[in-house]
Amino acid sequence: AHAHLTGELHLRHGLPHLCDRLMIEQSERILSGLAIVMKALSVRRAIVAIEDNKPQAIAKMRQAVSQMKFPGEVSVSVVPRRYPMGAEKTLIKTILDVEVPEGGLPMDVGALVHNVATLAAIHDAVVLGKPLVERVVSVTGLVKTPKNFLVRFGTPASTLIDLCGGSDECADELIFGGPMMGIAQPSFDAAIIKGTNCVLVKKSDVREEYDCVRCGRCIEACPMGLMPLQFVNLVKHEDYEHLSDYHINNCVECGSCTYGCPANIPLVSYIKVGKAELRKLGVK
Ligand code: SF4
Ligand code: SF4
Structure with a gap:
């Protein structure tokens, strides 16, 4: 399954507060998990990506990296705090300046992205024999x-x-x-x-959905350069076949388009339906 891996490993963090604390308090556990993954998959180079608003975590991880031995090169890279930086496609584009092909996986470009909590769990499983409970x-x-x-x-x-x-x-x-x-x-x-x-x-916030006013805000908001309003049009007309013409599978479901829509259109819900229907048609 990892035959295409050429040796990049990226470590990402999700919710800021949680992973921030984990990196500050448990850096050795995380890096032990990283070393295990590098050895198991013959990874030559790993980059620990941390957003620039976490100076304590950056300092702690840099210090811990300098004190530990790894089976390859490990560095800490500071990335801008920009939503959705945690999405693996966004992170790979930011750090490696390569795009994961539509419908593809990070390993298609020789990369693998793991959350810090996953690496800590790998340490627990391999070193301590403790299952994920x-x-x-x-x-x-x-x-x-x-x-x-x-x-x-x-x-x-x-x-x-x-x-x-x-x-x-x-x-x-x-x-x-x-x-x-x-x-x-x-x-x-x-x-x-x-x-x-x-x-x-x-508190639930149920809002009435209006027709699209074609303001273009969803297009401006999309970090993947997509046209979210087209997905809504096609799904409403059950025209699922043409969703791939607009690269729906490049959508990382970040919700930025829904957040700014003045017509209260739940774009991500339509996108999820569209992706599911496309899968039924056998389109990746
Ligand atoms: S933000 Fe909403 S109203 Fe504006 S173009 Fe997109 S879907 Fe239509
Ligand atoms: S959820 Fe909306 S803004 Fe986010 S990637 Fe998908 S289409 Fe773009």
Whole structure:
């Protein structure tokens, strides 16, 4: 599966606060995981990418890198804080100045992107023999005291919210993930799973959807240079075949287009439907 890997490894961070703390407090654990991945996949060069608003994490990781031995070259690269820098395609373009082909994977350009938490988990599995049974979760939004927890998988989100002093009375929606790319949960008792980096408690904001006014804001906002309004048009007309003409599979689902749309069109929801229908047609 890794036959195309030519030796680049990129380490990314997701939610700022969480991974910031992990890098400051557990840099050796992260870098131990990095060394294991480099050895296992014969990676010659790894770049630890950290956004420029995290000076403590940058200093800590640079110090730790200089003190450890790796099976290849490892450096720390500072990238601008710009959403969605955590998306692997954006990160690869920023650091290597190469584009992952549409429908392709980072390994198609000889790269592999890992989150710092993943590398820490690899260290735990290989060095300590500890399976992945818990993760750090940030609980934020309409809770009394936002906190980070080390949480066993299967723990209900409501337990964490109680440990934060409870939620505001008006809070009626629970999101797993960040405000732009997170997924709404059916209940406050939804269980924490390995992909749950953040529990966001909020008040639902149901807005009426209007017709597109062709203002072009979604095009300006798209970091991938796409035309999001075309995806909506095609999906509404069930014309899925032509979605690939507009490179829908290059969409990283960052939500920037939806965020600025004055017509309240949930563009990412349409895009997700479009991608799923395209997959059914066998188009990657
Ligand atoms: S931002 Fe919304 S209203 Fe404006 S062109 Fe895009 S989809 Fe249409
Ligand atoms: S979600 Fe919207 S803004 Fe983000 S990459 Fe996809 S089309 Fe572009």
